[in-house]
Amino acid sequence: MFSYCTDPSALEGLTWLSCYLTTGKHAGFYISFGTVLLLLAITAPTALAFGFAGATAARSRIWPVKWFGKTYIAIVRGVPDIAFFLFFVIALDQMFEWARHQIKCPDWDEPIRQGNDFVVCQAAKLPLGEAPQWVHETYGFFLAVLTFAIVFGAFAANVLFGAMRAVPHGQLETAEAYGMSRRQTFWRILVPQMWVYALPGLSNLWMVLIKATPLLFLLGVEDIVYWARELGGTKLSRFTEYPHGDWRMWYFLVLLVFYLCFTKVSELFIERLMVKLTHGQATTGGETQRKAAV
Amino acid sequence: MSCWQTIQDYAFRSLGHGARLLPKDDFTLCEQITLIGSGMIWNVYFGFFALISGFFLATAVALGKASKTTWVRKLAEWFVLLFRGSPLFIQFFFAYFGFLALKSVSPIFNPFTAAWLGALIVLFLNTAAYTGEIFYGALRSIPKGDVEAADAYGFSGMPRFRRIIWPTMLRLAWPAYTNEAIFLFHATALVFFSGFPAWQQRGDALYYANYFADKTFNPFIPYPILAGYFILLTLVIVGIFGLINRHLSRHLPQDARRMKRPRMMLIR
Numbered sequence: 001m002f003s004y005c006t007d008p009s010a011l012e013g014l015t016w017l018s019c020y021l022t023t024g025k026h027a028g029f030y031i032s033f034g035t036v037l038l039l040l041a042i043t044a045p046t047a048l049a050f051g052f053a054g055a056t057a058a059r060s061r062i063w064p065v066k067w068f069g070k071t072y073i074a075i076v077r078g079v080p081d082i083a084f085f086l087f088f089v090i091a092l093d094q095m096f097e098w099a100r101h102q103i104k105c106p107d108w109d110e111p112i113r114q115g116n117d118f119v120v121c122q123a124a125k126l127p128l129g130e131a132p133q134w135v136h137e138t139y140g141f142f143l144a145v146l147t148f149a150i151v152f153g154a155f156a157a158n159v160l161f162g163a164m165r166a167v168p169h170g171q172l173e174t175a176e177a178y179g180m181s182r183r184q185t186f187w188r189i190l191v192p193q194m195w196v197y198a199l200p201g202l203s204n205l206w207m208v209l210i211k212a213t214p215l216l217f218l219l220g221v222e223d224i225v226y227w228a229r230e231l232g233g234t235k236l237s238r239f240t241e242y243p244h245g246d247w248r249m250w251y252f253l254v255l256l257v258f259y260l261c262f263t264k265v266s267e268l269f270i271e272r273l274m275v276k277l278t279h280g281q282a283t284t285g286g287e288t289q290r291k292a293a294v
Numbered sequence: 295m296s297c298w299q300t301i302q303d304y305a306f307r308s309l310g311h312g313a314r315l316l317p318k319d320d321f322t323l324c325e326q327i328t329l330i331g332s333g334m335i336w337n338v339y340f341g342f343f344a345l346i347s348g349f350f351l352a353t354a355v356a357l358g359k360a361s362k363t364t365w366v367r368k369l370a371e372w373f374v375l376l377f378r379g380s381p382l383f384i385q386f387f388f389a390y391f392g393f394l395a396l397k398s399v400s401p402i403f404n405p406f407t408a409a410w411l412g413a414l415i416v417l418f419l420n421t422a423a424y425t426g427e428i429f430y431g432a433l434r435s436i437p438k439g440d441v442e443a444a445d446a447y448g449f450s451g452m453p454r455f456r457r458i459i460w461p462t463m464l465r466l467a468w469p470a471y472t473n474e475a476i477f478l479f480h481a482t483a484l485v486f487f488s489g490f491p492a493w494q495q496r497g498d499a500l501y502y503a504n505y506f507a508d509k510t511f512n513p514f515i516p517y518p519i520l521a522g523y524f525i526l527l528t529l530v531i532v533g534i535f536g537l538i539n540r541h542l543s544r545h546l547p548q549d550a551r552r553m554k555r556p557r558m559m560l561i562r
Contacts, residue, residue, distance in 0.1 A: 078525040080480035082487070086504055087517040094513075118511045211381040218487055225387065232391070249391035256380050256388055263379040 008241045020242045029227040033258070036213045036223055039145060044209060046149035048202075051156025058161050073158045081151050082215060088147040089219050093126065100124040137222075144219040152209055159201030164190060166197040196277060203270040210262055214255070228252055297324040308332040308496050316495055316505065323515070326506050330519050333499035334527070339410075340417055340498075341479035348421035348478075355426030356433050356463070370426070377423030382416075382481055386488035389416045409490035417485075421478050428474060432467035433459070465542040472535040476528050483524075499523055 004011070005019035020026075057069030097120045098112065105121035112119055127135045167190055175185040217225035232248030278286045303313035305328055317325050358370030377385065393406040406412045436459060444458040464471075483500040486492045492501050499520050506516035 075521075078528045079521040080483040080500070080524060082480075082483050083500055083503070083517055083520055083524070086500070086507070087513050090507060090511070090513040113512065214381050214383040217383075225383070228387075246391070246395065249388065249395050252384060252388040252391055255384050259380040259384060260376065264375075 009237075016242075020244075023242065025227075025231060028222075029224070029231055032222060032224045032227050035141075035221065036216065039141075039148065039213060039216060039221075040209065042145050043148045043152065044206065046145065047152035047156050047205075047209070050149050050153025051158075051160050054153055054157030055160035055164060058157065059164060069157070072154055073161060075154065081212065082218070084151045085147055085215055085218060088150055089143055092143055092146055094118055097124055097126050100126065140220055144216055144221050147219065148209075148212070152205065152212075155205050155208070156202065159198055159205060160194065162201065163194040163198035167193045199274065199277060203274075206266060206270070207263055210266065211259065214259075224255055224258075228255055297322075300324045301328050304328045305332055306335075308335050308498070308502075310494060310496055314494075319509075321506060321510055326502075326516055327519055329502045329506075330499050330516060331523060333497055333502040334523050336409075336485070336496075336498035337479060337482040338527070340414055340482040340485060341475075343414055344417035344421050344482075345475055345478055347418045348425055351418070351422035352425035352429050353460075355422060356429035359426065359430045360433050374423045374427050377420050378427060382420055383484055383488055385416050385420060386413065386484060386490065389413075390489035407490075408493065409485050413485040413488075413490050417478065417482065420481070421474065424474050424478075425471060428467050428470045429463060431470075432463045435466055436462050461542065465539075468535070468539050468542060472532065472539075475531050475535060479527055479531065480524065 002019060002022065004015065005022075008016060008019055011019060054069050054072045057065050058073055060066045060069065097118075101108065101112065101120040101124035104123045108121050110119065127139045171189055171193065172185055175189045180188065214223070214225050216223040228251035229248060232246065232251035234246045235243050237243040275289070279289060300322070301324075304325065306312055307316070307329060309332075316329070355370050355373060358366050359374070361367045361370070389412060390407065393403055393412050396403040397407055406415070440458060440462055441454075444454050449458060483498060486497045486501040487504075492498075495501075495505075497505075503516040503520040507513045510516075
């Protein structure tokens with residue numbers, strides 16, 4: 001990076017460190033922070049959409065839909081989320097390949113599960129065998145996003161389901177009295193009002209989502225945990241120009257501080273948002289604000 | 295090989311008893327159920343001891359947060375922020391590599407790099423922080439009248455805390471604490487995926503479930519088995535905590551005793 005970095009073994013102290021921290025591998029480490037933020041940016045709205053669908057399904061009048069929605073909400077409470085992550089990553093992959101296999105190779109007569117192997121025809125492989133590296137990485141990232149969205153969608157569904165029930169019943173009755181259909185009541189009365197009740201739960205969920213991002217590592221994405229383990233491990237002078245001992249502890253300390261700052265900043269931001277949203281509401285929070293302003 | 299034979303071989307495999315080699319191929323359903331169940335011993339071990347030990351530290355943390363002494367309050371607040379604000383997964387990694395670094399300083403730290411002690415300490419501190427926050431919230435919502443009545447009866451200091459404040463705090467915190475206990479047991483599944491090695495393949499339930507899923511490339515059998523075990527465990531926890539809740543609120547009128555359904559958003 002810097003001009004004086006040509007011979008690292010001659011350097012000492014801060015100059016050595018400045019060279020060490022700007023190597024190509026460290027660039028990968030810094031970029032992986034972007035990966036985490038990207039995951040959060042994509043997952044949060046997707047999970048919210050899943051949650052909305054789940055909550056709506058759980059309110060449905062058609063019993064199979066209702067049953068499906070309720071099971072979706074209930075299941076995450078009983079089972080560790082990490083088990084879901086490990087399960088869905090393989091299950092989704094196999095599901096996609098199986099579906100493609102059915103479409104692309106209809107005249108394939110061998111069974112798909114042969115002993116301990118999962119065999120589909122070449123054309124159904126995902127991603128295709130000859131695809132470049134970035135396609136493989138993107139596909140892995142896509143699977144991770146989908147897995148996160150399914151698991152956190154269930155949490156979001158639980159929050160939204162509660163929020164829909166928290167909307168005062170009188171509001172819905174009034175809408176009916178005005179002759180609105182069920183659909184109209186839902187979209188015009190219930191949905192706009194539920195967000196105030198859902199916000200505490202959703203902001204909590206955001207915190208939980210932030211803290212779940214290191215699990216990306218278990219899904220095979222090269223994220224910050226991967227790089228921290230990779231870069232922190234003992235390096236011998238035979239393989240690198242920057243030999244050092246086992247520094248993994250320090251790398252994980254950096255990650256710890258990163259997450260602490262991230263959650264703290266989110267907390268402050270959410271507090272501001274809550275103050276804005278409760279302004280003028282007929283709740284205890286709104287009442288306190290009104291009294292304080294007088 | 296009969297199923298009974300499998301159970302004899304693998305029921306305590308996670309503790310190092312029975313057959314040394316894990317099954318290599320032709321996995322039967324019986325083998326999967328037995329081994330994953332064997333791994334549950336570790337989940338129960340971590341969860342149980344972290345919960346019991348964390349309970350006491352959590353009480354101290356809650357009192358610390360409510361303390362009038364500034365440095366005690368700041369200490370408790372920082373402790374809670376550190377463990378609630380960062381992912382448990384990273385805490386495990388940091389603790390493991392930290393213990394590894396300490397090990398080279400002194401052999402006293404040898405057992406700390408093993409999961410049974412090192413991971414237990416992390417879980418203990420983690421649950422203490424989460425529970426401390428719950429207890430602190432309960433401490434603040436103790437009805438004013440209860441404390442005033444205690445004062446009027448001449449209670450003060452330790453007797454007032456032990457007889458009046460503490461039981462009320464527990465009763466108020468109980469629904470949320472039940473939740474915390476459930477998620478603590480779920481969090482134990484992270485232990486062997488976070489640096490702590492499963493020595494001689496003695497792992498927890500998720501470790502074995504993952505082993506089978508990797509070997510058979512079929513996630514649809516081991517993970518549902520694991521889910522079944524955890525749902526069973528969750529039901530047991532809810533049952534036990536319900537019994538304790540009944541004991542804590544035995545002085546209340548009948549209809550006030552039922553535990554409100556706790557909010558579930560407390561995972562790490």
